[in-house]
Amino acid sequence: MSLLHSNFHYFRKLYIALGLVVFVLLLGVAGYMLLEDYNFLDAVFMTVITVATVGYREVRELDTDGKIFTVFLIIFSIGAFAYAVSVITRYVIEGEFQLYFKHYRVNKEIKQLTDHVIVCGYGRNGRQACEQLRSGNIPFVAIESNPAIIAQMQEEDNILFLEGDATKDEVLLDAGLDRAKALIAALPSDASNVFVVLTARDRNARLKIISRASEDGSEHKLKRAGADNVIMPDKIGGTHMAALITKPDVLEFIDHITGRINIRLEEIMCRDLPERMRNKTIRELEIRNKTGANIIGMKTRDGEYLINPDPATPMLPDTKLFVLGTQEQVMQFREIIRQSL
Known part of the structure; x- marks a missing residue:
């Protein structure tokens, strides 16, 4: 799902609510013109006073069909307007309206980025990569599809992100792939990382691509797909733990250097x-x-x-x-x- 689709998702219920209101009004106008032979202005007037329940007198006495139609119009309009009011109230109270404009602002900022880094996946490795980029004042865009992780990202004010599948061309393009200087593929699946690397290399030949891998056999595939570097966190973790035994002070000194801002x-x-x-x-x-x-x-x-x-x-x-x-x-x-x- 691209950022544009994500924004539409937030407004979809609002569109449905407004559509129902318009449908009720059009239905009322059409019904009175057909059943009661009202002209357009009289049909509009009759529809408005009916759905608004203001109690004004009818344009003229209704026949049986008109009365039955009016009863159903009132019942249907009450439901439609109640739904519309609940949706609008939810947008105001729950902040979804503000959330939409936050996404709009993020989308605008992403379109202005150049020479930035795209981080695919905001899991354990992706989050650490973003923290390092943030500490180095390097602009980046994170892409994530997990709803639970996205909910956490929405609470962070200092991160630009897209909700979507990073293996899709349109999502990477929305993240500014053509203008980026580097890409980090940190998805949990090696197969997904291969798709990301293939797409990124095909779209941007000068891009620096770094990918995560879990299986030994995936390293060669990722490099053939176009990755400049392949990192295997499990191997690095094991080497790090062993080094803490064989050369503890040296490793702690290196960690001290790289960890200090x-x-x-x-x-x-x-x-x-x-x-x-x-x-x-x-x-x-x-x-x-x-x-x-x-x-x-x-x-x-x-x-x-x-x-x-x-x-x-x-x-x-x-x-x-x-x-x-x-x-x-x-x-x-x-x-x-x-x-x-």
């Missing part, structure tokens, strides 16, 4: 550096002296990772830097880059 581990492309900083060595950049941040790793143009690179290593255009520091230190480094451009 004030600690940032950022990746920066050397081609984004200003001209005067390119092709210089790490020593010549003096990042540590100027900002306090540290270049702890690099990724070469050939995909090779260098841990704790030598200070004499040059900053080639296709190289990626991994910078570790506090949030203020990393922001200061980025500010130096921005001012030098």
Whole structure:
């Protein structure tokens, strides 16, 4: 179900209620014109005073058929108007009207997003991914189809989400697939994640796709479908628990770094550096002296990772830097880059 269909769902009962009211009025006008030979104006007047039960005098004396029709019209109109009043009251009291406009606002914000992340599935893994994206101030849209989870998401004010099946093309397009920079497939079913990855890769070739997998055999299928990375939470969890026994302090130190909001581990492309900083060595950049941040790793143009690179290593255009520091230190480094451009 797309956001448009979700909005229609909220207003469907209201549409039915208003339709019944209009139907009663049209039925009354048509009935009096056919049975009593009233002209249009007299039929409208007679219908309105009948359904409103105001007690005005009839246009002229009704015959037997007219009286029987009037009785049924009154009974039917009472039911229709009672239903309409109950629906409208529910929208006002239960807040469904406000909920509709909240969905309208969310839909408008999603249409304005660019270079955002789409998270398919708001279960355990999807929720954790969204929390990390939120802490990094990265815009994202979550897609979920479970009504119980959706009810929880509606209570959160700081999340953009769509109610729908992420394996459907139209739902992914509603989430801005063509404008997104990355997609996380975190659905509970590996088969569903394969469908999501296939659709996403076909619609957006430049998209960064990360998928969750449960079965060992699914990793290969997901990569063939177009996933850049496949994460198996169960394997990672087991490795993490074993590492807490073999290297507890090291792992806790890493968890401390990655878990603290004030600690940032950022990746920066050397081609984004200003001209005067390119092709210089790490020593010549003096990042540590100027900002306090540290270049702890690099990724070469050939995909090779260098841990704790030598200070004499040059900053080639296709190289990626991994910078570790506090949030203020990393922001200061980025500010130096921005001012030098």
